[in-house]
């Protein structure tokens with residue numbers, strides 16, 4: 001590389017670093033003067049001015065706020081993060097539902113679109129549906145599509161982070177899908193893919209209680225089971241980007257129940273929403289009883305219905321739910337022993353089942369941990385069914401604006 005070219009690259013890198021620093025400060029402080037930016041960054045005043053002008057006029061990420069307090073001379077102009085100036089799209093691509101949102105740069109949701117996922121229609125049909133969700137969000141009245149800076153998508157499955165492909169997804173029955181490339185061919189917005197559970201942890205860290213925490217886990221207990229892990233303030237990806245697949249940890253070697261991954265004894269095969277529905281439907285007596293109790297056809301019995309029957313006092317439902325909770329508590333206790341988190345957040349469909357889920361789960365976990373008196377807080381994931389989309393927004397903000405919120 002020639003010397004001149006090296007210098008040019010160096011100065012571009014410096015501009016990017018300084019821009020990131022200034023934008024972060026403006027966002028953190030909510031409002032700040034140019035003079036304070038100069039003081040806090042140690043950069044020269046003309047450098048700060050040049051970057052601020054660009055952030056205000058070209059990128060519209062910063063705006064002028066109220067005039068600051070004057071100490072005699074001209075009152076300083078206050079700069080504010082312009083969260084409403086640009087938009088972000090987030091999608092939770094789940095095996096039962098696609099949830100898409102349009103949000104501002106503070107992740108405040110302005111519009112939402114939901115579609116049931118027709119996984120049985122195949123991969124192409126699911127791609128079509130994601131495109132449709134994006135088109136609907138972009139057609140929001142009064143929205144200038146040029147203000148949309150990026151799209152984050154959370155996918156339930158193993159993702160190759162480097163290639164941005166879906167390596168394997170049991171829920172969708174996909175393997176080796178070029179999802180990013182296939183979507184980019186049709187959606188002209190910078191887009192980013194990540195595992196949906198890891199995004200739940202990212203969302204919790206960026207915008208939830210996890211903001212103040214250094215070590216926590218978000219367990220996603222829905223159709224499948226997985227965990228997003230934060231250790232010493234860092235989201236854990238693992239060597240191949242697959243960290244947190246604790247749903248496929250063997251908890252019962254004697255089990256004959258086959259998991260979607262093809263193995264036996266996995267936690268997911270014994271404690272997921274899918275397994276609860278299946279256990280109820282496959283036991284003829286239980287299915288009949290729950291079907292009558294909750295006024296639904298046998299083939300419509302899912303985990304939500306089984307928990308409803310449990311609440312109504314149905315003994316079959318009680319046994320199925322408590323059995324699943326027992327296995328789940330083993331998985332969570334294992335995570336606690338392995339990682340020593342201060343908090344475990346539990347999200348996903350089952351976490352919405354109320355005290356009939358939470359009370360026995362808490363009791364079972366306490367029974368199984370080495371230090372029952374050590375305060376590990378077990379809490380519902382803050383954003384409930386929005387956990388993945390909030391994380392997908394955080395991912396885009398981090399990737400495009402360099403806000404380092406993740």
Ligand SMILES: [Zn+2]
Nearest residue numbers: 248259261266
């Ligand atoms: Zn498995």
